[in-house]
Amino acid sequence: MYTLGIDVGGTTIKSALVDPAGSLLAKKRTPTPKGAEPLAQTVAQIAREYETLIHDGELHDYRGVVDETRVRHTVGVAVPGVVDEEAGCAVLSVNLGWEDVPMAELLQKEIGRPVVLGHDVRSGALAESIWGQAGPNTVFLAIGTGIAAGVILDGKPRVGRGWAGEVGQSIIHDPFNPSQRVPMEQIASAASIARRFLERTSYDSIDGAREVFELAAKGNSVAKQVIDEACEALADSVVSAVSLLGQVRIVIGGGLAEAGPDLINPLRQKVRNRIGVLPEPEIIGAKLGSWAQTRGIAYAAMRQELGLSW
């Protein structure tokens, strides 16, 4: 039985039919329009395209043709920004241009089918919890342009009126400029690592955090320092999470996760330095890659159609 999962990203919408094992069928990418109404129309168009494919018998898997009886009625749609999925509300997206939109209702009206609204990072966290190695108690840190966490406790995503996991937004001292206070993500996000390197060197441009990590590996001291500052901020965040939530697994996702051990090893060391008597958390990389959100929101839609509570 498949469920349609639609993950609205800042630039691309990733949709697919997802089965209970998390396998993907008929993956599709669509550009993301600006604004809530255009988005709802685009998402509805995507849903119709899947309906047509299924109706025309054009989708197949190892069991044969995928017809209407093999696809759930409910559609899952994950959006970025601040999302209160319990209230069906898209609270805020500066990038996509909305505030306090009753998104679940709007989507449902356009699509004409039951819709489960989700948050992109929490959907990714949920997928890592179900099909990856995050487990039922996890803080999934998505580190890319910004930083947000998906917090799953006893298998249930924590929403907190939409603001749970916005760890990138807390204001901390800039270690390079201690009189300044900035949102944590302005020190530790992938984009910030690249920016902070450029600000302190004569480089005109750089190929993102990836190149900063490469330069650090070659001994560039500014690159090393910028990464060190990012890891310090992330370690503070990890230790705060453990001190508040007790035993949880920390999963590193998003673009910065590509740094692999170059990020995770120093992060583990810094967490160890400040964990005290608290249980040292496992810190691992995300397993599912960039389609995790599509899978997670389909899973949430499946749960709702089955009437499962969290």
Added chain:
Amino acid sequence: MYTLGIDVGGTTIKSALVDPAGSLLAKKRTPTPKGAEPLAQTVAQIAREYETLIHDGELHDYRGVVDETRVRHTVGVAVPGVVDEEAGCAVLSVNLGWEDVPMAELLQKEIGRPVVLGHDVRSGALAESIWGQAGPNTVFLAIGTGIAAGVILDGKPRVGRGWAGEVGQSIIHDPFNPSQRVPMEQIASAASIARRFLERTSYDSIDGAREVFELAAKGNSVAKQVIDEACEALADSVVSAVSLLGQVRIVIGGGLAEAGPDLINPLRQKVRNRIGVLPEPEIIGAKLGSWAQTRGIAYAAMRQELGLSW
């Protein structure tokens, strides 16, 4: 219908019969013995004393005599330290001298009745959530000799294998001595505020954090600085909690709560300074005083006897 709640403190055991409105009957204080076995025997003795009082018809309320039919079979016992109540395990108490004790089982054997094991701070948080003004999503900060939090999410206490809420244990920079890293509670607990004042002045002794707050009110600059450092650390902790959990109410309990607005007003200001776009949490004082834990653990025992899940 009453439930026996027994709150094991570092020096005193506070027990009472608790009704569903949180009212207390037959309050009793008993010195706390050291060690797990002596504690279990003392708690069993307390339970027997209540049984005798009830059997002999010596307890009365506005409805008349309180007989066996009006008291639940299950007993709630809250203990301090690190407690994994979901596993029935007293993980660690340095003060009372135990480690990894199957405390629920031990108590049940001694008392001969079903026992619900709880954690003192989480029990207090639960009582503030049910009968105070903490609400179903709260971080209850108990600030006394040490610092621990009771984290209640959607009405359910977060356990995390016993380590949830141990925010006092995370290692932070000492603002007075930036090369030093210490557990947060060594800066912001009531005991630490008194100690840090003494360390920087020629005072021989002081009447706890209370007197430091009095001196600060009179303009003593060291007292002001020590309190300021404590509030900074607490504000960091509060903002971390909000960034991770989203909308929660912050409740200040424990001995330091007696400082009232002298603590809460600067704390609110410092939280505001670093909350960024996150929702500013309500920060309020605890409402129930020092019997909150007894009430909370009785509530947990009542829930278990009624077969209510969280």
